[in-house]
Amino acid sequence: MQITNLREDLIRPLVRLTNKALPYDSVTKWSFMRCTFLDPNFDPSLTFVAMEDDLPVGVALGSMRSKELKEMISTDHGWIKLFAVDPGRAAEVAPELLSALETEMSKRGVAEVRVSDFAGWHFFPGIQFKYSNLIRFFTDHGYNKVSEAVDYVIDLSEFVESDLIESWRESIRSQGYEVKTPSRDEMESVVSWVMDTFGPAWKHETLQAFRHDPPSVFIAKKGDKIVGFSVYSALELDWFGPIGVAEDERHNKIGTILLYQCLKEMKLEGLKTAVIPWTSHLFFYANVPTIRKIKYYWILSKKITR
Known part of the structure; x- marks a missing residue:
């Protein structure tokens, strides 16, 4: 040897x-x-x-x-x-x-x-x-x-967004929130907000998501202010995350809406499985109905x- x-x-x-x-x-x-x-x-x-x-x-x-x-x-x-x-x-x-x-x-x-x-x-x-x-x-x-x-492994072949998620999306929209894919012109402001709010590791992954066209990023805004973001297919095509919401905007369903928006996009792009890697937020992700495996x-x- x-x-x-x-x-x-x-x-x-x-x-x-x-x-x-x-x-x-x-x-x-x-x-x-x-x-x-x-x-x-x-x-x-x-x-x-x-x-x-x-x-x-x-x-x-x-x-x-x-x-x-x-x-x-x-x-x-x-x-x-x-x-x-x-x-x-x-x-x-x-x-x-x-x-x-x-x-x-x-x-x-x-x-x-x-x-x-x-x-x-x-x-x-x-x-x-x-x-x-x-x-x-x-x-x-x-x-x-x-x-x-843990990693959560999600079966996207059976993933269907429920009417409840859409009703929450309509609710926050009526309160002046917008969930959208940012343009490349917005990359600097999005990445800067992620860095200031969540640190360099999530900044790096967000930058990687902007390599795609369109970027595999969603942001939540209220007026001109970013209040949340989520990323998919940044490091690996089947990985979801990171995701984060400003502390004063939590508990109003924005995080769940961002999560489901990404999973829906991953399914529409033909992925059969999504992996939510390296997390300890067990209860937040447990609401996804098609979790098939948990890796510890x-x-x-x-x-x-x-």
Whole structure:
């Protein structure tokens, strides 16, 4: 077995390996490219691929926030974005990959390593609880749970917006609210509002949504004032979110209307499934009638010696 750094020609076999090692998830070539070579923070020397007979049998993708998001740059923190090992080789390969990655991060002065909540360029928010062997591996190596999150998986093939949602839409319209897709000329004001209200991670995802034509963004306005926003297909085509409403405008159904507007658009664009990733707002999303699956994740962390 040899350990090498990630190369672009390894993407396809690594996608296949990841989907074999993590069978309850689905990683595409786009996901792999987005989280590696398209990440401005990407550093191949923080990636480790175990090779045998010219094929990968394990991968550990590390990252540090060195360039983006600028407001979140840190030299003290490192992340393990992805850790996947051929199930038949885990006992031998997994410790070698983890040791190589932790050693490299320690050399760079990293004090804490997290798995795998690297906002903006993440595969998953953490490790799915279904992967008990993987969680046990990390906890046996000194990692502890520091947070948790869920994904909701929605069946859009049976999603139909109810008359109740339309009545709420009419109600807020009569109160002077407007829900619409912003024009490209409005991008700067929308992105600025998201940054000021919710921070840099959601700003980044909103910018990504403006790549589409038309933008995969909805905003709620009252007069000239933005009071809420929602995004879909920003990082992954089947991902919904983020979504947010100004604090003084909550509890008047604007968030629910924005949520349903996005899900309706995703269905009309031909998507069969929508994923609401990395959330802890359990009751807000529970009102969607066609939720088919909930994925539960542990976010892990370990202090390492510099």
